[in-house]
Amino acid sequence: MNHRKSALTVAIMTGLAFSVQLHAQEASTSTTSTEATDLDTVVVTGIRGSVEKSLDTKRNADARLEVVTAEDVGKLPAHNVADTLQRLPGVNISSSSADEGGFDEADRVSLRGTSPSLTQTLINGHSVGSADWFVLSQGSNVGRSVSYTLLPSELVSSVEVNKSSQAKLQDGGATGTVNILTRRPLQFADNITAEASIGAVRSENADSTDPQLSGLFNYKNDDGTFGVMVQAFKQKRELSRQAQEIPGGFFQIGATDPAGISNPDLVGVYAPGLLGSTLFEQTRDRKGGLVDIQFKPSDSLTLGLSGFSSDMQANNYNRNFMLWGGNFARAQAPDPGYTVENGVLTNATYSGQAGTDYTVYDMIYREASAKSSYATFDADWQINDNLSSRFQIGTTSGEGSTPRQFIAEVTGARGGGASWSTHGGGSPVDWSVGGDISPAGVTSFGTWGNQEVTAKDDEKWFTADFSQYFNTGTLSSIDFGMRYADHEREAQSPEGASPGDIWSALQGGATGQYPSDFASGVGGQFPRDIWYYTPNALKDAILGNSTWLYDNDGPTGRHNYGAEWKVAEKNMAAYAQANFSGDRWSGNLGLRYVNIDQDINSYQAVSDPANADVSSLFGQWIRVYTNNSYDRLLPSANFKFDLAEDLVFRFAASQTQTLPDYSALGASSWGSDLNRTGGGGNPNLKPLLSTNFDANLEWYFMPRGLVSVGAFSMDMKDYVAYGTETQMLFSELTHQLEAYQVSVPINANAQVKGLEVAYEQPIGDYFGVNANYTYSDGSTSHTWADGSDNLLGNSNDTYNIGAYFENETFGARVSYTYRSSFLIGLSGANPYYQDDFGTLSASVNYKATDWLSISLDGLNLNDPTINYYQSSTIPTSFYNNGRQYYLNFRFKF
Template sequence: MKRQASVPGLAVPRRPFALKVSVAALAGIGLSSAMPSFAQQANEGEVAVVQVSGVRAAAQSSLDIKQKADNVVDSIVADDIGKFPDTNVAQTLARVPGIQVRRDAGEANSVLIRGLPGIATMLNGREMFTTTGRYIQLADIPSAMLQRVDVYKSQSPELVEGGIAGVIDVRTNRPFDFKGFTLSANGGVKNQDKAKKTDPEANGLISNRWKTEYGEIGALFGLSYVRNNFHEERSFNTFPVQKDWLLPNLTGPDLVGLQGIYGERKRTAENFALQWRPNKDTEIYAEGIYSRYKNKDETDFFVGLPWWAPGDKISATKIAGTDQIDELTSHDANTILSTQARASQNTTWQTAIGAKWNAAPGLRLSTELARTKSKYDWRNPILDAMVTVPDVFVKTNLNGGAFVRYGGMDMTDPKNIYLFQLFDRYGNDKGASTDWRADASYTPASDGFFQEFSAGVRFNKRSAESIKSVEGSMGAPDAFNPSTRVSVATLPGMTCTNRALSEDYGTAFWYTPCASYLLNNTNDVRQAVTGSSAAKALDQGSFFSVNEKNYAFYGKARVGFDIASIPVDGVFGVRVTKTDSDLLGYSMVNGVPVATPKSSSGTDTLPSASFKATLRKDLIARLAYAKTLTRPDFSQLNPGTAYVNSNGNTVQASASGGNPDLKPVTGQNVDAALEWYFAPAAMVSGTVFRHNFDGYIVGRAQPEVYQGVNYLTTRPFNTDKGHLQGVELSYQQFYDKLPGWLSGIGTQLNYTYMEGGVTSSSIGPGDLTFPGMSKNSYNIVLLYEKNGISGRLAYNWRSKFVQVYGDTSAIKGTAPNRDLIAAPTSSLDGSISYKFTPNLSLTLTGTNLLNFKYVDYWTDANVYPRDTRRYDRTVGLMLNWKN
């Protein structure tokens, strides 16, 4: 019996098998309570031709995947070839129920599934990662290359282990996805309002398939290029500390200031796929992807030091009813004008070759060999300059953030500015992996309770290493001597001014070191600041490397039966995984590196099962269970420790390092769902979930004795348990019965509520919500498709969340710890297309249409604000053509 389309998690058509005593029988043999949740990954050799065009077809395809899957799955499908809703995958995923993202410099970067970062990422069903990480940075992938993205919230034995939160599988096109010759090209421009730049983007795909005397052959090649300039602006206060030398019980920030973050991102990628079917029972394929993410940007700092002034020239007032500073005036106060220049490049490539074979009636075999490499190089020189400003006025909370007005002199004139200190930072990470897997599945010829048996093995060899330069600043020797300090004007090419800000933060323009000069002439800057052009040495104490081998076996069975005339499909199985690791780090003892190797080994058994009851043709109930795990990050496993001995009797010696004895975090996950597919491209669903975690990793400081000295040592430990529970609600429908043009309207609505956290004595009493998790989030999406017009308007919102529990002052003991909280965040994005002909369309896009303002604060937003951030609003125009 053949399967249906090639969608991971699709069920095999079931033969009915009535169980008159089904529940009792299962309980009697101990299976009723041991059938955890899982999804069947279909045979990808039998591919249904992909014919998706328009927002309605994409919405319908997403529901088809969800309905037919065994897992609890949500998918996003491209509107057309090269037409994914957003610039990168992370931004697109923000509209999936239960997904929450963080944004930086105006675009989404980090992704959480149900509030947790422990995810596994795959590309076309195989593991994908970035350098020393356990998963790929989804923001690095140009979304124009994608066919769809699947988010697995319940897991099955054949899926790569590694995600207590879930698995994200990014899918690209293959030549057998299309009927024949296919050519697609998309090109256009996008304008960023704060960056005041218009940038190009383009993607293309060519694919064909041929019937020959040697069988059917298909070939595909795709490419993508995205460039965008960006400008993020911030005003900030630092942590509130005691300032009672000025007023009784006064607290206030040590620093206030402004930041302009400006830069350019380039994402380029190429992918290929070859498929060959010499006969109807055999397929051989090869595919690969090569992506590059280049980033060059700068942060232009205006760091106000209002307290760095003569005491008789400072006055302040408090916020009513508090001890926190409201307004401050001072004279002849020092100020730091700084540029952080950054240049980085991340390259990742993966190639794979595999084969699938229908070896005998009902027996299917497959195998695949893949190679992945990733490299990340970065440089981050930082130059601080200093100036004394006659007149200073600060208000710590005006319109939600700091207002910093410095005047009485020209702060853009380099002759008034002096060299202060240089931070000379650089480093690199790299990772590589070789994966081999083999799978077999057997479908019995006769009807019965068991519908299919599957098994597979996997071998993975992974290596990673990281190193960076010695941290710390190199100060200009005469920075505080008015007669000998060095003006920045003595450095040619270092005279720049910050870019214009969109709001009035008090100070509009100031001198800032030129980022391009810092990056291109770093030796000259070192010479001017320190008297030597030599770069800081690489820090042997920061180095770590790992060689990891993973062996995995899985077995699963598909069953089908009826209970009271209700068809039930089930899949249950187990994955056994063994990991051997060889770690190397260096402990720095008073500046001397000491090699610290460590070997470890561990085996985990991960059962899972899922059941899907078809209550009616359009009504499905699901129950799923899975044991999951997430392995510690390689940096957390670093066996090296940096020891800093004390030179006195009043300050304890301290140390920090990783923990090579960390165990994986494990989760016991249960999902229950009800889905009603009540009309074409329409659905209402509800999912409840509960996850219990063991061995949750948190940092903790405790005394450790090394070479006879007692050090207060900070490192991560498996000491905590946690839980997460919640509900996801979704609704989608097109309103076909509305009159005329209104019949093209559709909506997608979803809402997620989550509650849970971790019990940790190291960060506070009681259960604490997971850092980064919002309890509430929702999406409101308006869709339209009629008369050649298609569009999408999407609003995303998430409630406040804790970033850091017990955040502290850099000056220990001067203020109580406070939680750092991010206020609710939202975004409104949209697109509208017009199809001139069946082959040609024009698309207008927009992001951040409401000009969202990000705010975070310590404990109370009205008293202790930290950052206020504003991002680019973008408008893009794309011409789309396909044959």
């Protein structure tokens, strides 16, 4: 049991007690001070109306809040919800959740230069189950963030980003909470509303045009006591990502390696283990919808039932043709004339040696999917004039699945030699190989990973919230309530295939070629005219020559126990929050009590079968069970002061908590046979506790005009960083325990301090501009392998610049977003970073009639390359995804 009471907690508790005493002295009777908002009379459309509504919500809030309001159904300021949020000050986005590399669509959201797992995403104030399509994110790298690729913008009415905490907010977001608000049936102005969107997306790299369909129907009766809303969407998109990848980073030549013995000046020098020409293609086919029903049996009671589902098929094919430095650069010294700069073998040529393979080529086709759904029942009950309540019960689930992996790994260019030339961490490596790199030059074949991987994320919850209102004295209301949630996250790998003579069938299979302009946006000189087996050829050869086993227990089974784990958490919380208002000021003080109980189940590899609990072809394992229990008081305080009619000052202080990533707690250790590196979990990790301070000055100098400047700090105890250690893991190549360098999560301390500046102004009747800048300085007490103290996900500089034009029939918007470099995590045992990154987007829309509008959105118009690097001298990867264009026709009936 872990129970801590900080000075901030004591101060908030004292404040709460004082507020109750003060109110008792000032008022003995009270009536409600709030009036119901007549949502029927509020219709906000257009860019200018959206900006105005967002600023009004921000200004009236007691806490630090950023708001994005959709101009209309399906008309957020960007096509993707996460892309929209990245334009807010202090918000960062990333396009991947594990080691799948950079894509053209934002997938994760984080706040103020921290990890996405520290930012909580809710829908209508409740949790949403999430999972990913990428196999590593399904099993070995599973965070607590939500995949925004499952959340279409058509569902969104507005998005609130809570930068300061309040006791009444659900705990879990140490650095903040994103709350996505959908429309409700009784909010619509008309009795019947029907809308549809028919469009297409053009993906430049994929040379593909695909359909985008969505629709909405809403009915409410004349009395406004019953309403039903139905939304549906079906959206398909082809991706083609063209890249140079360096999987696992660079390795160091050892003193006992033959190359180090013959050339002592190479000992300790870094060389590339793998240099790849990488083509990734994927079809994302997303469909689903939202159904919401509201019923008011009386003026004091509103009942609601809501259900949401999003199902994305995400089959993908990744081909990586690689120079295999790890196979020859240790054993063979480069030809004379090589160069070493800053400890890196920057230029090297290797004459061909008979019997040596200089390339390895991975072709990996995966059938994959990701799903998210929830169902809620809620009741809003005005108990009396002074007391209101809201009850909700719900369930949510997410599932990511890779039921089949069709993989071929071939070696080749035997005896052909190789060469490379590096140009620093910001430029691709020039490389080439000799010998035969056609299908006829293949010298060996292997397959691995034909294993099912399924991730499941489930939660059931109940909440009860109350508000007691007063109309006299400083204390305006008290919010109090409780929440109980039962959450489970698990990774399953129950069955797989025993391969037979796949190679004989595959040799005659159909082949294709990389695109003729492959990686033209990446630069560098490396092989581009590359063949591959088609997905159907790969599938047919593997399915026709493998034995898929469903009885997987026992020493001959295909049950991969080492890839399975489960984290079960029970969360009970209760809170009280006092809300104050005075002459030109308002605020709140609150406490939230949280109790967490965790059950963690995983497996550990052992060498002696006699000691094993379970065994299979993947080795012998013992079950490992850990129970953790924590309880904490989390205080919060928010104050707003109207210094003048147009000048607002805010101050906030809080303590917030986030539990470690699921895989950081539960994942069993795993390894890659190519470079003998891997990762694993640590069930003894403690929750992160962050002490936060925030101050902001806002000048609303004109309608739709704002200048604000603020500062923030977060002092994080038990932040999760990653160290490395040597572990004995089961090797699928040798079928025994081998030594691997494994990345292991550990607790450390960290801090973030920063500054936010924002500017928004209309120009005349039709134009407007906006800009914001965030400086975030983060560090941790943990020292990474490269000697740095960097914080995961911390970009020092983020800024956004935008402009718009809008009249009665035509609108246009352009924006540029920039994020400086930041630490991604570990590639093998080495830290690696994403380089500076900026994107340009634009949109135009035309209102042809009252019932038809046409819009064209362009994303990634500057055709950026997403670069990753290990250091200033060692690159990691370079990804180019091309531009995307969305054309939509929106109909209102």
